[in-house]
Amino acid sequence: MAGSLEGIKVLDLSRVLAGPFCSMLLADLGAEIIKVEQPGVGDDARAFSPFIGSESAYFMSLNRGKKSVTLDLKDDKDKEIFWELVKRVDVIIENYRPGTMEKLGLSYDKIADVNPRIIYTAVSGFGHTGPYSQLPAYDMIVQAMGGIMSITGEKDRPPVRVGTSIGDITAALFATVGILAAINSRHTTGKGQMVDVAMLDSQIAILENAIVRYETSSKIPEPLGTRHPSIVPFQAFPTKDYYVIISVGNENIWSKFCQVMGLGKYYDDSRFKTNKDRVDNVIKLEEIISSVTITKTSQEWLEILREVGIPVATINTIDKVVKDPQVLARNMIIELEHPIGGKMKIPGNPIKMSLTPPVIDTPAPLLGEHNSWLLNEFLKKE
């Protein structure tokens, strides 16, 4: 069975993370990705550590299943090839700073003139409109500006970033949704359009309840460590060897939790009777629960609490994650063999589909690996 995006052709000018993550998802889903790279150097991420031999493992993990062609977009001859590609593809993805494509003479307007059905996708730090449009951005910049950094970490400690580049990755996800929505719309309208996704906007969109908490109370949301702003107990507790996460999400779980922890006498305590009481007395309750959790290891608590159906977790480091039986059962760690880099493990695709599942079986391309395919096959077709 062909992939769900079989037949969709994508001209991918993007580099580093946000754009390539988006085109990676499209590739997994069966689209044909023609990655355009600068001759000689290629995607900046080809130089990013860590390396396997001469190849960037970082680059390889994000560019599986794509084709690579090299074009110098400042060269007239190569531009001709670019315009031939424009005629033949469904989607363009670029993550230059706004204005760059215009300077190259490759504006959306010109592209849409040549191919009005094209879906032109621009992923940028701040978007193609607004006063910050031209400012330089990195993931950490938008994490800081977008509010997520202000509610992550511990109070009265230095700021921390989300440990993964959530600014890039959520922008990639929203861009992917936008592309697929635009493809759907094109079935009806016959027309393509521009999809403009900003990393900063994407941070605002994932703030969840922080905005409504502020708007309804005027209290500025603060970082809470692992604590939940409105459910208690719902956090990490210290154990003999580290911490364990316990999430008492409702009264039924609270009852079971008190029993199994030997805290039965607190179940009817007026300080802890309802979730609201527990929120009001969180410091005292944290102290009581910690005095119990500290007596056993995290793994022991995991087994005890899981047995009775209480939501519980140990904090897995990456070495544990890649061996986790559920992660493996769901094919979330896959091995690809790269002709130069050799075997490497990379994350799988979390979209499990019964009829047209994502397929990840082709390693990242070498720089310009598909140049002759482009000239001798792809562009020869009508």
Place this chain on the structure above:
Amino acid sequence: MAGSLEGIKVLDLSRVLAGPFCSMLLADLGAEIIKVEQPGVGDDARAFSPFIGSESAYFMSLNRGKKSVTLDLKDDKDKEIFWELVKRVDVIIENYRPGTMEKLGLSYDKIADVNPRIIYTAVSGFGHTGPYSQLPAYDMIVQAMGGIMSITGEKDRPPVRVGTSIGDITAALFATVGILAAINSRHTTGKGQMVDVAMLDSQIAILENAIVRYETSSKIPEPLGTRHPSIVPFQAFPTKDYYVIISVGNENIWSKFCQVMGLGKYYDDSRFKTNKDRVDNVIKLEEIISSVTITKTSQEWLEILREVGIPVATINTIDKVVKDPQVLARNMIIELEHPIGGKMKIPGNPIKMSLTPPVIDTPAPLLGEHNSWLLNEFLKKE
């Protein structure tokens, strides 16, 4: 112009966050969302703080643009209505624990028998397969199990969660991509399918370079505060009033940075000459840069560094985010008027589309607000 998903009908059985965030995106994009809620109580999130008057602001922010009908899925009469709905919709979304729909007699197989074109979307903590499938999950549980918690925060400090429910939200995003891919595939195959997205899997998929860093070095990635694992200087530095984020992403920026900070004598220092040198001597360099940044306020540094094009940010708290000129220019904070809750501000949609932009103009429904519409209009149509 109609939305990009105009005509797509979604039967949404989901509650709380992951499922409703997915159907919210579909609603913004023009799909018709028929949210099925339990009579009397409705979506659990209707009881979640904060409230505006009697209405949950949390619920309202996630359920804009949807219709609400109440059905008791354990009641035979209501089940008949459910099956009539199944015949008429394109997509089902549910986020029950795996097995629940089967127990209700509403398994995917039965649903696909009645409507083979339906796209059945299940969002769950661990997915519908694998050994943990039946375990209870909350966002924080998958943040802990999936590795992101182990690389977020400060070393030798207690664990912290990402301050927003990234486990739910990324699962919602991947599910949305899966639904739209399946709709695209249906144009060719004529067939629907099951899309099974797990919160845990979604955490693995966003680990970015953490997995390849571990696989190539066997060194377990650690939390680094705001520091970047392989680019220096790229972190928060202390200022007179708080911290400022500075991202020196390449050598050109490094040169400008040394000049403007009055650190010219370190530019040629062999300890800091290349990024690799700076990574090796990060502690010393952090000390040097901090001794300069501490002399001015964050806002002063923002202005000085922005002026010369160095990526820089202050760490915006939520009160600043909702007033940020770029955030406002991009329509990322929108105001909706709810008939009972009144006016409220909620995050906008980050997918900016030139032809069929997302539209957010209808507040969240009251419980069962569309019951009579369902019976007297929707189900009357062929």
